Amino acid sequence: MNLSNITLGQYFPGDSAVHRLDPRYKIVLTLLYIVTLFLAGGVFSYLVCAAILLVVIFLSRISLRMVAKSVAPIGVLILITAVLNIFYTPGENILWQWWVLKITTEGILSAIRMIARIIMLVAGSSILTYTTSPIQLTDAIESLLSPLRVIRVPVHEISMMMSIALRFIPTLIEEADKIMSAQKARGADFESGNVFRRVKAMIPLLVPLFISAFRRADELALAMECRCYNGGKGRTRLHKLKAAPKDHVIFFTVLLLFAAISVAGRFGY
Amino acid sequence: MDTILRCEHAAFHYPDTDGAVLHDLSLSIERGSFTAVLGHNGSGKSTLAKLFNAILLPDSGKVYVDGMDTSDEAHLFDIRRRIGMVFQNPDNQIVSSVVEEDVAFAAENLGVPPDEIRRRVDDALATVGMTEFVRHAPHLLSGGQKQRIAIAGVIAMEPDCIVLDEPTAMLDPAGRRDVMQTLHRLRNELGITVVLITHHMDEALQADRVVVISDGRIVLDGAPGDVFTHCDTLASYSLSAPETVLLLSALQDAGLDVPLTAMTPEACADAIAAALSE
Amino acid sequence: MNAKLTVENLCHVYGENTPFRLAALDDVSFSVAPGELIGIIGHTGSGKSTLISHMNGLMKPTSGRILLDGADIWADPQKIRDIRFRVGLVFQYPEHQLFEDTVYRDIAFGPTNMGLDEDAVRERVEEAMEFVGLGPEYRNRSPFELSGGQKRRVAIAGVIAMRPEVLILDELTAGLDPRGCQELLGEICEFRRRTGCTVLLVSHSMDEVAEVADRILVMNHGHVEMFDAPGKVFAEAERIEAIGLTVPAVTKVFRLLADRGIPVNPSIFRRADALNALLSLRKGGRL
Structure with missing residues (x-):
């Protein structure tokens, strides 16, 4: 087990058109894309959704292999969805039957639709994280949620927590790796035994990791205080999010496209 | 003397503990000076640092x-802006996952306009010699580089x-050397007082x-050439004089006429050579 | 004499077949005699951490072998855990690995994993506590309320309690004050004297290992740059400085003295030796 292989919200720095788009629009468009996927109905609307995805991947200059990698971990989920859809979709056109199990044309079509949806959904979201730095993401979320401040949602605090969490994930992974090695050197066994034994074997890893995380939190809070942190009030930013006219044009064009697909999808195209 | 920091009879103890950490400590730091505060673990030197900003x-004293x-809350942010703090563990004082954002953090908190933050971040990174890392992820840097990023984040507040607090304790020799060179540059080029x-x-x-x-008490205070000649006194406080001074002191005890103030290897060699040629 | 530990043509490559391929260890070979105290010196990234992680089987060589008492530690991969009990590895800042609620139970973790019975575990824990200078009054205290130096002692005792034949310590004194460094180093030397354990002391400070090491292994860019007695290593001060390391202050002074034409051995590194050399020179001059 090597913890340093874990990659969370991986970001590939770049300067493509997709990278440069205002992150707020990127988040909103990704969400709308997901909605569109579920409103899509016929072959035509699915093909357009796939085409949009391919165009965006091409524009972002992220390799198709990296996108495929993001889909791989949910392979099992895709398989289960496919099986459930194949066997449980009611249909007339029976192709194969055994005991209570039967496969219908409708079932196969529905399974294909679901698989296409899930793959495009995951690939689309991964394009968002691949092309948007964690900082931009949290800033965009803070900005998008800012209307909620009216109802006293601590928007700044939430985004600060998210960005600190992102900052410390690699540090804590590295630390977990070190503690694990140290305990292995004392004969700890993380890899054998039943579930109960394995959970128990994690204690020598988890206790020091938590203690360290608390210590880090304490020290970080102190360092932030020393650097005059006083919440979001009166705070300025080095990089203020500012959508350019081009961003608006892209956003509204894509928005209309999604709306058209959804309407076409409702009519069965 | 133009004093920037002044402790007057400061005493301190941590709540729920017996015994004071600092006893009636008085100390003035001159503006533009480079002062080293030396002490063994648990001597109260870190507590003193925390009193400074x-x-x-302090429980008593000022x-x-x-x-x-x-103790006047109205001055809190003014004080923290003027007295920048850097701590021992470089990992635990870096807030952001991008170097420039981290360096900008304090300036952002102070409400500095974005253009001015940009200028300060670029200047600060140049001062610590980390300009090329502006868009890097801090966790991939070495300890010494991280510590210089932390220093840059403090200079971006434009402190006096x-x-x-033991900024080099977790660094390797190369990292320590870089941090020390950076501190000299802060003092010599920007006129920042260094403690x-x-x-x-x-x-x-x-x-x-x-x-x-x-x-919790000041036991020696003076120029390095003066303080480090007190080999025995230092030893009694769990510290030790530089190896050169210890050698010179042993030679003195053996009757050789060498000054204890020859602390660099060059000066030490010169002193020994001179004494031997007599 | 048969070697205690032998490293044969050890290579370790990170990210083989990727653009990030990095040879952390490149054909490293050396051997250590039983009971020797070796200082392993190198700057960050020289490969010394990767090297020691191979010694107790935490990492597997890309190629090459590690022999303990002449036997390949990977001869039977199923038994690699036994190797970890025989080659004790104390990491940098070992106090960060403490997890039990009492000092006793934390130190007992290793011996218990060895499958020893309660009496044997107790005997080893008590012995280990004594070696690191922790009195019986510490037994039931929580390791988390101890001072930094004491926490580190608990962690070291946790490895010593396995009665390793080889003890490897990575940056033993990092972050301790001068007195703390000296005390801890003294305890390790005493432990070695009493048990005959082979000790490998990894450090980036020459000063720390010069005093105590029988031989010094200098690592640079994943290979062995030098491996010799301290005096011989320091005799090549230029070479050491060229790879970004420093020689002890006494050696620096003596090299300068030699440059000034004074007939002294420029590789002297101990203060006592330095004093004798200079005093004999003075007597010689007066005669």
Whole structure:
């Protein structure tokens, strides 16, 4: 087990058109894309959704292999969805039957639709994280949620927590790796035994990791205080999010496209 | 003397503990100076650092920053802006996952306009020699580089003074050397007052003044050439004089006429050569 | 004499077949005699951490072998855990690995994993506590309320309690003050004297290992740069400085003295030796 292989919200720095788009629009468009996927109905609307995805991947200059990698971990989920859809979709056109199990044309079509949806959904979201730095993401979320401040949602605090969490994930992974090695050197066994034994074997890893995380939190809070942190009030930013006219044009064009697909999808195209 | 930091009879103890950490401690730091505060672990030197920017307040006595009383809440942010702090563990003082964002953090908190933050970040990174890392992820940097990023984040506040609490304790020799060079540059080029808390003799040797603290009291205070000649006194406070001084002192005991103030290897060799040729 | 530990043509490559391929260890070979105290020196990234992680089987060589008492530690991969009990590895800042609620139970973790019975575990824990200078009054205290130096002692005792034949310590004194460094180093030397354990002391400070090491292994860019007695290593001060390391202050002074034409051995590194050399020179001059 090597913890340093874990990659969370991986970001590939770049300067493509997709990278440069205002992150707020990127988040909103990704969400709308997901909605569109579920409103899509016929072959035509699915093909357009796939085409949009391919165009965006091409524009972002992220390799198709990296996108495929993001889909791989949910392979099992895709398989289960496919099986459930194949066997449980009611249909007339029976192709194969055994005991209570039967496969219908409708079932196969529905399974294909679901698989296409899930793959495009995951690939689309991964394009968002691949092309948007964690900082931009949290800033965009803070900005998008800012209307909620009216109802006293601590928007700044939430985004600060998210960005600190992102900052410390690699540090804590590295630390977990070190503690694990140290305990292995004392004969700890993380890899054998039943579930109960394995959970128990994690204690020598988890206790020091938590203690360290608390210590880090304490020290970080102190360092932030020393650097005059006083919440979001009166705070300025080095990089203020500012959508350019081009961003608006892209956003509204894509928005209309999604709306058209959804309407076409409702009519069965 | 133009004083930037002043402790007057400061005493301190942590709540729920017996025994004071600092006893009736009085100390003035001159503006533009480079002072090393030396002491063994648990001597109270880190607590003293925290008094300097109002993280802690003395139980009795006063601490003044540029004439402002640290116990006066109205001055809190003004004090923290003027007295930058750098801590031991570089990992635990980096807030952001991008170098430039981290360096900008303090300036952002102070409400500095974005253009001005940009200028300060670029200047600060140039001062610590980390310009090429502006868009890097801090967790991939070495300890010494991280510590220089932390220093840059403090200079971006444009402080008058920077207090460093054992900034090199977790670094390798190359990292230590880079951090020390950076501190000299801050003092010499930007005129920032440096207070370096350490237990490395060779670092203290580079300061203009060395203050030795033991059990919450100042026990020695003076120029390095003066303080480090007190080999036995230092040993009694769990510290040790530089190896060169120990050698010279042993030679003196054996009747050789050498000065204890020849602390660099060059001066030491010269002194020994001179004494031998007599 | 048969070697205790032998490293044969050890290579370790990170990210083989990727653009990030990095040879952390490149054909490293050396051997250590039983009971020797070896200082392993190198700057960050020289490969010394990767090297020691191979010695107790935490990492597997890309190629090459590690022999303990002449036997390949990977001869039977199923038994690699036994190797970890025989080659004790104390990491940098070992106090960060403490997890039990009492000092006793934390130190007992290793011996218990060895499958020893309660009496044997107790005997080893008590012995280990004594070696690191922790009195019986510490037994039931929580390790988390101890001072930094004491926490580190608990962690070291946790490895010593396995009675390893080889003890490897990575940056033993990092972050301790001068007195703390000296005390801990003294305890390790005493432990070695009493048990005959082979000790490998990894450090980036020459000063720390010069005093105590029988031989010094200098690592640079993943290979062995030098491996010799301290005096011989310091005799090549230029070479050491060229790879970014420093020689002890006494050696620096003596090299300068030699440059000034004074007939002294420029590789002297101990203060006592330096004093004798200079005093004999003075007597010689007066005669």
